[in-house]
Amino acid sequence: MATWIINGQTISAETGILEKKHVKVENGSIAEWLDAASQPDTAGHEVIDATGKLISPGFIDMHVHLREPGFEYKETIATGTQSAAKGGFTTIAPMPNTRPVMDTPDTIRYVLDKAATEGVVRVLPYAAITKNELGRELTDFAALKEAGAIGFTDDGVGVQSAQMMKDAMALAASFDMPVIAHCEDNTLVEGAAVTEGAFSRKHGLKGIPNESEAIHVGRDILLSEATGVHYHVCHVSTEQSVRLIRLGKSVGVKVTSEVCPHHLLLSDEDIPDSMDANWKMNPPLRTPKDVEACIQGLEDGTIDIIVTDHAPHSEEEKARGMERAPFGIVGFETAFPLLYTKFVRTGRWTLDFLLRRMTSDPARLFGLPYGTLQPGAPADLTLVDLENERAVDPDNFLTKGRNTPFAGWKLYGWPVLTMVNGRVVWTEKNGINR
Numbered sequence: 001m002a003t004w005i006i007n008g009q010t011i012s013a014e015t016g017i018l019e020k021k022h023v024k025v026e027n028g029s030i031a032e033w034l035d036a037a038s039q040p041d042t043a044g045h046e047v048i049d050a051t052g053k054l055i056s057p058g059f060i061d062m063h064v065h066l067r068e069p070g071f072e073y074k075e076t077i078a079t080g081t082q083s084a085a086k087g088g089f090t091t092i093a094p095m096p097n098t099r100p101v102m103d104t105p106d107t108i109r110y111v112l113d114k115a116a117t118e119g120v121v122r123v124l125p126y127a128a129i130t131k132n133e134l135g136r137e138l139t140d141f142a143a144l145k146e147a148g149a150i151g152f153t154d155d156g157v158g159v160q161s162a163q164m165m166k167d168a169m170a171l172a173a174s175f176d177m178p179v180i181a182h183c184e185d186n187t188l189v190e191g192a193a194v195t196e197g198a199f200s201r202k203h204g205l206k207g208i209p210n211e212s213e214a215i216h217v218g219r220d221i222l223l224s225e226a227t228g229v230h231y232h233v234c235h236v237s238t239e240q241s242v243r244l245i246r247l248g249k250s251v252g253v254k255v256t257s258e259v260c261p262h263h264l265l266l267s268d269e270d271i272p273d274s275m276d277a278n279w280k281m282n283p284p285l286r287t288p289k290d291v292e293a294c295i296q297g298l299e300d301g302t303i304d305i306i307v308t309d310h311a312p313h314s315e316e317e318k319a320r321g322m323e324r325a326p327f328g329i330v331g332f333e334t335a336f337p338l339l340y341t342k343f344v345r346t347g348r349w350t351l352d353f354l355l356r357r358m359t360s361d362p363a364r365l366f367g368l369p370y371g372t373l374q375p376g377a378p379a380d381l382t383l384v385d386l387e388n389e390r391a392v393d394p395d396n397f398l399t400k401g402r403n404t405p406f407a408g409w410k411l412y413g414w415p416v417l418t419m420v421n422g423r424v425v426w427t428e429k430n431g432i433n434r
Helices: 077-086 105-118 141-147 162-174 198-203 211-227 239-250 261-265 288-300 335-344 351-358 360-365
Strands: 003-011 018-026 029-035 046-049 054-057 059-064 089-094 179-181 231-233 255-259 381-385 414-420 423-427
Touching (some): 003 351, 059 335, 059 360, 077 105, 089 381, 179 211, 211 231, 211 239, 255 288, 335 351, 335 414
Parallel strands (some): 003 046
Antiparallel strands (some): 414 423
């Protein structure tokens, strides 16, 4: 039995305008599209009425934290993938800074097996660059690739040794695998919780300077040029980083990058005086100048994709205050509504631009067969209600984390149905479907 999704809207490749379509899903793939004027033969098939809803390729998030193994009180593969599905994501890539660190084939296989049995969306794990993410000894790249890792990163910490990073890049290039870098010079950030800017000065806090990120970006672009590896910069947040990536691309270095919604929407000047740690993330919220540089970098292609850096923590941990709480906020369930409301509805971006940065562009960057609505492609689909306004309510999140600075924001563009490989895994009406 096939499934017909009828009366939905897709973006015309020729005009960029929404047009009504019907789509047939069969055997886990997109089988065919019909124009609105055509009448699909739905007899004997399941029918989903998508009247007034956008049909998008499932969103792809190449930077997330599922916390399992080791930190299940923060999140599990089950709860994290459920949250992703509710946010419209169908493919996610978890970072390896778990306990134990995902630095052996066994830990990679553990995550993949858990995702297969308890997850509801596709999970593509990264492996660590160095053992225990300590920056001292490279992991077994060949064995980790064989186990199913899609790239190498010590996300959560920067690789401090240039020689270690160069060796990692050369080895990854030999396996045609990307290196994904958390860019941070530890000598500049110890003991700091927020960026060096208006908020840190006002409250007498040590600040994290922009150059702590940009130093590693510049170093690694040179190392990428020397080794030929695909080098991908995590969660870009500074004007200097954007400038360096732009320069690297201009001379042919294989450098790509990502940005998070919070670094496009918030600056350090927005942090409340209450010192609420739900506004604490790494990289920290930067200055308004940095925010605009990131937006422009995304718009001109310097920054390639949007990710969430979904990073759940317990309420007890976040209650420790700005200086003592861990870095990170949740992001799955608010990402698309935030960006659609603040950039598409205001006219700065087209809907097509936003969707590409969350679907086809990450798929292209990492060589994934997803992010498309072409017949024959996997039926990873997200239906979105573009017109319904609703406030962000952390109490309704499916993630275990409630740590968001966006509580109470009124947004449009909420996903209402998520399908993976032709199977509905979440609907607004019925919740998670296993």
